[in-house]
Amino acid sequence: MANNNCKAKAPFRYDIVGSFLRPAELKEKRAALAAGKITAAELTEAEDQAISALVAKEKELGLRAVTDGEFRRRYWHLDFLAGLDGVEEIKAEQWSVKFKGKQPKAATLQITDKVDFTHHPFIQHFRFLQSVAGDALVKFTIPSPAMLHLICCVRAEDYRPIDRYKDEGALYQDIALAYQKVIQALYNEGCRYLQLDDTSWGEFCDAEKRRAYEERGLDLDKIAVEYVKMINLALEAKPADMTITMHICRGNFRSTWFSSGGYEPVAETLFGSCKVDGFFLEYDSERSGGFEPLRFIQKQQVVLGLITSKSPELEEEEAVVARIHEAAKYVPLEQLCLSPQCGFSSTEEGNLLTEEQQWEKIKLIRRIAEKVWQDA
Template sequence: MAKRNTAPFRADIVGSFLRPAELKRVREAYGRGEIGPEQLKEAEDGAIRALVEQEKKAGLQAVTDGEFRRRYWHLDFLAALKGVNEVKAEHWSVAFKERQPKAATLEIVGKVDFGDHPFVGHFEYLRSVAGGTLCKMTIPSPSMLHLICCVRAENYRPIPEYEDPRKLYRDIAGAYQKAIRAFYDAGCRYLQFDDTSWGEFCDPQKRRAYAERGLNLDEIEKEYVAMINLALEAKPKDMVITMHICRGNFRSTWFSSGGYEAVAEILFGNCHVDGFFLEYDSDRAGGFEPLRHIRNQQVVLGLITSKFPQLEKEEFVRKRIEEAAGYVPLEQLCLSPQCGFSSTEEGNIMTEQQQWDKIRLLQKIAEDVWG
């Protein structure tokens, strides 16, 4: 079976990479006010150039900027939307095991729109240094804005603009339609929506907690799929858009558990993305049975963990791929780490060498399985 020449690829990546020590040092200096934004950008540019060369040298078919310009995988993008503000928080609305990121959250303060978003420039720089290699852009899913502001927030009160919740869903979708067009016009042909809402909705304890607050997750899930599908109506035919589903990833910790069965029929059976990147590196993700709801999408199996440096046994990973092929044809399957290596600027607990060892391992297994 030949390798895929269209994204997602047999050996693919989620997006983020460990920040180099020098970039961390510069970002800390910027945070203390010791240097200006020009010096920070210069350091980010150099680190991204070096990362792209490493990605190409490693044989990846699509490269990312490692999310090197971000503090968080999601807040930086969402806070730059029109009508959205980032605000300090006493604690995160979700609890990671053992460690916690610097707390922050979002508020909807006006009409949600895409506006003159800085991430378009981030992609343009990535493309300028990629030398013709396909560039993958990662952004939080449309559902993340609603989840953070309206579901996790126990004291959510809609502004007058959004007394009718259907208007908020439409405006978020409209903002993402503009985002898709803007990235496409900048040359992006591979876009990924990162989404922890579905991982959260898989968790039985979290489902019970939301039900006790009077929230009907099945109805919210249907609204999320409809909102994402409305956003995808702007997708040109020669653009691939995938979704990465995660159960939390901060300093090698997590915040959700539970198999995909709770969301599979609504999500896999109805969402129009071109592929799903699915976390499958631990027992917390459950079995492959929910994949029976997959239609014609590619399924990228996250069987290589990005949380810990120990390398997986090749035979075990190949056996897991065979098990998944009992529910989705092998030609629809691919392989990746279950998440990025640095969902926040702090990064997971491993070295850069161990990170690249993981990439080499997944490529070797993909070559053995698919040729």
């Protein structure tokens, strides 16, 4: 039983990144829609049922904040970004980043007009999740503002700005102002816990990728500063009673990855200046480096992603406890929390473990957190 004096504000001592494995029947319904065998309304009904069951399971396991598992999405990022005004999803021959194994269905984005936020299906998605969450806090996840620029302007080797964005400062500002509207719209619907998912920082930590971008004439240090400024401008819309965190990932598709390297290249710029309330940081393997870059953390909470979502094997509890205390040499223990290193299904295909193994990971995180923190 959790302590009655549990941590009152998100992120929580045992928390989650967001996505969960799609149930087999939901995958079947999505395939049936693609084959023209059912209607979009029938798929929505199936999604509603699956999300309701997921929320019940999350609550059963004692999670303080629940998500919809991203069950309505194909990808963790493209579905949201393509719903912004002035942004279109387009086909691609291949992904601009290469996973160390199987590759997702290729798609990308292009900016065709002024980036803005007016009507977006994710508002209805949040509304439904809120309606079935009951007394649980809803955690909602969307890609970070940095992802739109990264995909369209950094990864894309053939980027040609529209006239409005020949001054790149105008693009950064429009993205930030669109996200201000996103934040306000979600807040008006009752959202008090929002997460910005971001793989740009994982790429910027990767020495091989840094060399490749430098050869193309891109200054990643300068871009990193602009990303933090853009995110901070978006965060100016955040009301005082809303928590906004950032999850940083090095890629997650079918238990594979695409970036490697510790946080040192971005730590001072990101941890020292970004005004999110907390960071969910991937730390489940040597690819994430050591805890030393955490010395730049200010007042943000740090959620240590020490439990992998990529494989079913359960981590040894005492080893994880030891790593938490190692991190506490750089960030006070009361600023630390625990979570999986990523979601379990960043795309609809999902990672290589079963739903039961997924839930055993969540139970493990809770057990460890309750050992370490009295307010877990």
